[in-house]
Amino acid sequence: MAEHVAPAHHEAHAHHEESWVRKYLFSTDHKIIAMQYMFTGMAMGLIGAYFAYVFRMQLAFPGISVPGFGLVSPAKYNALVTNHGSIMIFWVAMPVLLAAFGNYLIPLMIGCDDMVFPKINRLSYQIFLISALVLVASFFVPGGGFGGAWTSYPPLSAKGQYNLTPLGSTMWLVAVGLEFVAFLLGGINFITTAMNSRAPGMKLYDVPMVVWMIVVASILFMCSVGPLLAGAIMLFMDQNLGTAFFDPDRGGDPVLWQHLFWFFGHPEVYVVLLPTVGIVAEIITVFARKKLFAYRTVLYTVFGTGVLSFTVWAHHQFIAGVDPRMAHIFTVTTLLISIPIAEMMFIYIATLYGGSISFPTPMLWALSFIATFLIGGVTGIFLGASGADIYFHDSYFVLAHFHYTFFPITIIGFYAGFTYWFPKMFGKMMNETLGKIHFWGTAIPVNFIFIPLFITGAMGQHRRIYNYENFPDLANNPLFWQLSHIATIATVVMLAFQVVFFINLFVSLRSGKKAPKNPWLANTLEWTTESPPPHGNWAELPRVYRGPYEYSVPGRKQDYWPQNEPA
Amino acid sequence: MSSVAHAAHSTRPIANTRSATGMATGKLAVWWVVASEVVIFGGLLASYVMHRLAHDAWSVQAAHTNTWIGAFNTMVLLTSSLSAVLAHQAAEHGDGRKASNLLWATIAGAATFLVVKAFEWTEEITHGFTITSSTFWSFYYTAAGLHATHVFAGAILMAFVAVSARKNLELHRVELIGIYWHFVDIVWIFLFPLLYIAK
Amino acid sequence: MSEHAEHAQHAPINYVRIWGILVALLVVSVAGPMLGIKTVTLITAFGIACVKAYLVAKNFMHINLEQRFVTYVIVTVVVFMFLFFAGVAPDVMKDEGSGWVKPAWKAAAAAAPSVHGGPSH
Numbered sequence: 062m063a064e065h066v067a068p069a070h071h072e073a074h075a076h077h078e079e080s081w082v083r084k085y086l087f088s089t090d091h092k093i094i095a096m097q098y099m100f101t102g103m104a105m106g107l108i109g110a111y112f113a114y115v116f117r118m119q120l121a122f123p124g125i126s127v128p129g130f131g132l133v134s135p136a137k138y139n140a141l142v143t144n145h146g147s148i149m150i151f152w153v154a155m156p157v158l159l160a161a162f163g164n165y166l167i168p169l170m171i172g173c174d175d176m177v178f179p180k181i182n183r184l185s186y187q188i189f190l191i192s193a194l195v196l197v198a199s200f201f202v203p204g205g206g207f208g209g210a211w212t213s214y215p216p217l218s219a220k221g222q223y224n225l226t227p228l229g230s231t232m233w234l235v236a237v238g239l240e241f242v243a244f245l246l247g248g249i250n251f252i253t254t255a256m257n258s259r260a261p262g263m264k265l266y267d268v269p270m271v272v273w274m275i276v277v278a279s280i281l282f283m284c285s286v287g288p289l290l291a292g293a294i295m296l297f298m299d300q301n302l303g304t305a306f307f308d309p310d311r312g313g314d315p316v317l318w319q320h321l322f323w324f325f326g327h328p329e330v331y332v333v334l335l336p337t338v339g340i341v342a343e344i345i346t347v348f349a350r351k352k353l354f355a356y357r358t359v360l361y362t363v364f365g366t367g368v369l370s371f372t373v374w375a376h377h378q379f380i381a382g383v384d385p386r387m388a389h390i391f392t393v394t395t396l397l398i399s400i401p402i403a404e405m406m407f408i409y410i411a412t413l414y415g416g417s418i419s420f421p422t423p424m425l426w427a428l429s430f431i432a433t434f435l436i437g438g439v440t441g442i443f444l445g446a447s448g449a450d451i452y453f454h455d456s457y458f459v460l461a462h463f464h465y466t467f468f469p470i471t472i473i474g475f476y477a478g479f480t481y482w483f484p485k486m487f488g489k490m491m492n493e494t495l496g497k498i499h500f501w502g503t504a505i506p507v508n509f510i511f512i513p514l515f516i517t518g519a520m521g522q523h524r525r526i527y528n529y530e531n532f533p534d535l536a537n538n539p540l541f542w543q544l545s546h547i548a549t550i551a552t553v554v555m556l557a558f559q560v561v562f563f564i565n566l567f568v569s570l571r572s573g574k575k576a577p578k579n580p581w582l583a584n585t586l587e588w589t590t591e592s593p594p595p596h597g598n599w600a601e602l603p604r605v606y607r608g609p610y611e612y613s614v615p616g617r618k619q620d621y622w623p624q625n626e627p628a
Numbered sequence: 629m630s631s632v633a634h635a636a637h638s639t640r641p642i643a644n645t646r647s648a649t650g651m652a653t654g655k656l657a658v659w660w661v662v663a664s665e666v667v668i669f670g671g672l673l674a675s676y677v678m679h680r681l682a683h684d685a686w687s688v689q690a691a692h693t694n695t696w697i698g699a700f701n702t703m704v705l706l707t708s709s710l711s712a713v714l715a716h717q718a719a720e721h722g723d724g725r726k727a728s729n730l731l732w733a734t735i736a737g738a739a740t741f742l743v744v745k746a747f748e749w750t751e752e753i754t755h756g757f758t759i760t761s762s763t764f765w766s767f768y769y770t771a772a773g774l775h776a777t778h779v780f781a782g783a784i785l786m787a788f789v790a791v792s793a794r795k796n797l798e799l800h801r802v803e804l805i806g807i808y809w810h811f812v813d814i815v816w817i818f819l820f821p822l823l824y825i826a827k
Numbered sequence: 828m829s830e831h832a833e834h835a836q837h838a839p840i841n842y843v844r845i846w847g848i849l850v851a852l853l854v855v856s857v858a859g860p861m862l863g864i865k866t867v868t869l870i871t872a873f874g875i876a877c878v879k880a881y882l883v884a885k886n887f888m889h890i891n892l893e894q895r896f897v898t899y900v901i902v903t904v905v906v907f908m909f910l911f912f913a914g915v916a917p918d919v920m921k922d923e924g925s926g927w928v929k930p931a932w933k934a935a936a937a938a939a940p941s942v943h944g945g946p947s948h
Binding site for chain 2: 850871875904936
Binding site for chain 1: 641642643644646647648649651653656657660661663664665666667668669670671672674675678679683759760762763764766767770774
């Protein structure tokens with residue numbers, strides 16, 4: 062094995078002063094690339110959030126010009142909801158949770174100097190950036206952005222005369238395809254680096270859970286995106302070349318698209334879930350000063366969940382006319398998969414039990430993830446049962462379910478990881494007061510957005526309708542409008558509180574307290590280097606002597622035991 | 629050993645030189661690439677098979693694919709796989725020149741494949757079998773086209789490796805591009821019966 | 828590097844011989860349809876494809892010399908493809924189902940010439 066600690070290596074390719082362009086725009090350093098993904102994802106998140114504000118205003122106050130946008134026509138509404146969903150999943154959750162945290166943390170937490178293929182890493186970001194630009198450009202072309210829902214079912218998505226956005230729909234598809242390619246490239250780096258470049262002494266069971274999670278997520282992505290990439294090529298041809306892959310009149314089948322999409326779409330939710338689950342593991346162990354309860358169980362559970370996630374996809378298609386016998390099978394597998402996920406949440410609670418718990422901002426986020434995600438997960442049970450789903454499918458109940466899962470995954474997970482690793486990334490401490498105000502201003506309102514939507518969904522509110530005044534059962538029911546208003550007002554309140562985060566960000570970057578190497582007294586390797594780490598991460602690469610969760614070990618004076626400290 | 633050589637040669641990070649699995653990073657990466665490509669082609673081909681089994685009538689269209697050209701191209705790809713693995717053998721023995729020549733032979737095979745395909749498709753298109761003639765032809769051109777794209781891209785990458793190999797540089801890459809190439813060959817090994825034999 | 832050590836272990840394979848076997852199999856698979864028996868054609872076409880793929884994977888890609896997990900990963904993704912087929916075919920291959928029908932498919936099937944008994948060429 063060729064591992065070594067070699068300061069000489071760095072002198073051999075000492076980086077002379079680089080121009081700003083080389084250093085920041087064309088860097089191959091994993092930390093810079095991580096920041097590129099992070100901030101691009103955050104920018105896209107602002108766009109996605111703005112879209113949510115606009116359509117929620119339209120829903121609560123239909124036909125009234127939305128401040129900061131204007132009148133929302135049906136076509137615009139469709140484009141807003143389509144692109145809100147697409148952006149949040151493909152251009153916020155994926156880059157922030159997988160690419161940014163993955164890029165930043167993996168080399169640092171396994172004790173090496175960069176990813177194994179830095180240039181491919183840079184290429185993956187460049188392709189990702191192009192995909193984001195193509196998507197944003199699609200909003201400004203004649204016809205506007207694609208309005209066929211983020212699931213893009215044909216024939217609506219295939220035929221310009223139906224979706225009325227022929228250019229926008231192709232650009233959307235190209236953007237998604239490019240995003241997939243970017244993440245395939247990135248995934249190779251993550252998997253190979255984590256498998257091969259671990260510090261000497263770091264056995265597989267000494268790897269921090271977040272690294273495992275990101276690697277498993279990358280594997281899930283790489284194994285599931287293929288059929289959809291094939292499907293995207295087929296849909297592109299249907300859109301632009303007149304082929305009929307998904308046109309039943311000419312020998313195709315639109316349900317094939319649904320299967321191709323969801324075969325990827327379901328593992329995809331675990332692709333974004335796992336990094337957040339990993340981030341939460343890191344945070345709760347540090348702030349409970351306690352070992353992760355059942356590390357190996359969590360690991361094997363994650364492997365099992367990963368495999369199982371490939372067997373549940375058609376629960377998204379229960380009322381699409383799929384063979385009812387298949388629906389039985391998918392009901393069983395879907396209900397089964399809730400077990401390992403629930404088990405992981407219980408393991409986290411067991412980790413906290415008896416710990417010496419403190420509540421800085423990252424911990425608040427981590428705990429709220431567990432609470433909020435549990436609600437989301439539990440409501441999925443109703444949807445996984447095909448019988449109940451006949452009623453719930455395509456209603457706001459589904460929407461509330463997946464926001465109660467995706468919001469903790471993407472937004473809470475992002476803030477948890479960002480506030481936790483901010484000192485390492487930027488060398489400054491974030492303001493705790495602002496952090497807590499931001500936390501409460503986000504975590505409480507989100508419940509007031511989506512619990513009303515569970516109720517309206519159960520009342521029969523369909524998804525993807527721009528104006529419920531056309532539904533007398535709902536429109537004449539004052540409760541419906543009350544709930545709709547509550548949801549919208551809560552949305553505006555929650556979005557307003559994000560300003561506090563940005564204030565905190567800028568204030569902390571400019572004049573935050575200087576961060577020490579290890580402000581949280583954590584064990585993992587990233588806390589043994591400077592804040593922020595230099596190029597190459599360490600002057601001398603570390604060696605590992607134990608697992609990452611040796612907190613409060615009996616008999617030791619310190620309540621933590623860094624991985625790189627000799628025994 | 630290699631670390632100093634690498635440091636002098638390129639800005640390869642130390643991460644790249646480690647091997648906790650016992651397998652070189654490049655090779656590990658190529659196998660993961662192959663795995664992700666299996667699902668891409670797998671998704672497309674599975675979709676094709678489903679349709680083909682359901683549309684008995686496609687055999688009328690499928691009768692017009694030229695089995696002899698398909699067989700010839702299969703032979704070309706098999707032979708190019710041979711030259712690729714012989715190139716690997718040469719690289720193992722440190723003979724960069726020979727490896728490079730064999731890689732160029734492989735690229736020649738790729739070029740032959742693509743040229744023959746171009747003629748084949750021209751034939752078919754001028755006879756009215758375009759991508760929109762029937763869904764059979766849509767699948768035919770898409771599957772073979774996706775494969776041809778991989779042949780083309782692989783040939784380009786192989787050229788880079790061949791140029792380095794001639795100078796006895798980066799010889800380990802000969803094996804890596806070979807693994808990718810054999811995968812592309814295997815895809816065709818399945819495409820051939822699907823599109824040309826089991827009509 | 829470590830890869831040289833790995834490969835030194837295998838007995839030298841005669842690559843040209845393997846190539847010869849592959850070409851011979853190709854000939855058989857092309858000849859198969861000429862017998863006109865559908866089952867034979869399917870066996871020669873796909874059975875031989877599987878054999879050829881195995882030969883290339885084993886002898887050219889040396890998958891058996893790599894770490895075990897490589898084989899497991901490749902086998903797993905292939906299994907996923909069968910899983911995909913199993914989950915999707917019940918819908919895509921039918922021309923009618925739970926509350927839907929594909930009239931164009933039904934019409935095409937009715938109009939199709941009888942194609943039992945060996946593919947034409």
